[in-house]
Amino acid sequence: MTSVVFMGTPDFSVPVLRMIYEEGYEVLAVVTQPDRPVGRKKVLTPPPVKAEALQLGLPVIQPEKLRGSEELQEILALNPDIVITAAFGQILPKELLDAPRLGCINVHASLLPKYRxxxxxxxxxxDGEEKTGVTIMYMAEKLDAGDIITQRAIPIEEEDNTGTMFEKLSIVGKELLKDTLPLIVEGKNERIQQDESQVTFAHNISREQERIVWSNSAKQVYNQIRGxxxxxxxxxxxxxxxxxxWSVKVGQTTTDRTPGQVVQLNKDSFEVATGDGQTIAVLELQPAGKKRMTAQDYLRGTGMKLAIGDQFE
Structure with a gap:
């Protein structure tokens, strides 16, 4: 039986872990991030992967930082045949990358070499991509730069957002890994070097990237918000x-107003000018200190003073 140490943290990783367990691989341990305070009340909450591991009766290791830690030595002592990661959230040290006889592989939610x-x-x-996918890859010391084993693409639909694509890609990742693992175990898998000339990066989202840039085109603003x-x-x-x-659509109105200005008030939305003369219709929002609400409720209540010509920055 092939022995595995699995490393993952968010909901994306849960179906992958469950598949490995259900397919009969010997899961020696599940490594995940430490419990973190969540919400306004700062309730200490386990990562989704820890909750799943405990439900499956699997031992859990939670290093604050893997490199140089006691937990790293604990993992190495398990001597797994393979280490499998899926959105773990930490870089693996070389000592661990070199240890398993079948290597360390990662389930990465992009079509590498794009979006390391x-x-x-x-x-x-x-970025308005029309498709994305999952890459199963060997891990290397350089971020997401290892050889590709298998890939599977799916379309990004017009109505998709990051939440829906996380759900879709977690299933794609689970199924692709299910098909790929036997090839790795049997030594029959491909090993394709990434084309460095095609590399792009997707670093963790910064606070500045979260601010809406109304001077962009309506489609760019739409993509930014759903992304x-x-x-x-x-x-x-x-x-x-x-x-x-929270939720918008590209409006039907054209305008020559300054980007960010309110152009039109509707029953269930309000429209804001963008940089290409089109509008964005706001459907759901959350004012400071209040709950998420529909634009209709906002316009009837706290936002009833919103007027055409008001400026969003």
Whole structure:
């Protein structure tokens, strides 16, 4: 039986772990990030992968930092045949990369060499890509630079956002790994070097990237907002306070108003000018200190003073 150490943290990783377990691989340990405070009340919460591992009765290791840690020595002592990572969130030290006889492989949510880094799904949607996918790859010391084993692509639909694509790609990753692992175990897998001339990066989203750039085209603004939904969420400023924007569509109105100005008030939305003369219709939002709400509720309540010509920054 092939022995595995699995490393992952968010919901994306859960179906992958479950598949490895259900397919009969010997899971020696599950390595994930430490429990973190969540929400306004800062409730200490386990990562989704830890919750799944405990439900499956698997031992859990939670290093704050893997390199140079006691937990690293604990993992090495397990002597797994293979280490499998999926959105673990830490770089693996060379000592671990070199240890397993079948290597260390990663389930990465992009079609490498495009979108190396920690936010490949977000960035693909923000950039208006029409497809993305999953790459199973050997891990190397350089970020997401290892040889490709297998890939599978799926379309990014017009209505998709980061949340829906995370769900779709976690299933693609699970199925692709299910098909790929036997090839690795039997030594029959391909090993394709990445084309360095085609490399792009998708670093973790910065706070500055979350601010809506109204001077961009309507389609770019639409892609930015859905690429940041449901986390970390795009925002704009209105009358000196930040407002999260949860759901929009490209409006039907054309305008010569300044980007960011309110152009039209509808029953269930309000339209904001963008840089190409089209509008973005805001459908759901969250004013500072308030709950997420529909534009219709906002216009009837706290936003009833919103007027044509008001400026979002």
């Amino acid at each position: 880094g920690g936010a490949p799904i977000h960035q693909a949607i923000i 940041l939904t449901p986390w970390p969420t795009a925002y704009t400023s209105y009358q000196g306070e930040n407002m999260k924007i």
